[in-house]
Amino acid sequence: MESKVRLQTEAGLPSLNLTGDEWRVMYESLNAVIYGLGPNELHTCTGHNLQETCSINLKICAAVWGAHGVGRAWVGS
Known part of the structure; x- marks a missing residue:
């Protein structure tokens, strides 16, 4: 998947x-x-602050997480 994203x-x-x-x-990673890094370490390692990273993950979640009558399930699974 890494090469696919890079390309x-x-x-x-x-x-x-x-x-x-x-x-x-991607979402789980x-x-x-x-959660594995604190806000300072997150920024040092990725160049993004906690708010930016959470926003990215929220967009991923909103794009692929759907409601299916009884609870939620991943779209396409």
Whole structure:
């Protein structure tokens, strides 16, 4: 998945085109980084502050997380 993201980023595409499972991995990875590092370490390691990183993860969540009658489920799963 890393090479797929890199290729799309280097191509200057306005957004990434990933499968539902790939977006889930991206969401869970960002979540782990957010909770694994404190705000200062997060900024030092990624260049993004806590608010920016949480905003990115919220956008991912909003794009791939859907409501399906009884609770929530990942879109495409």
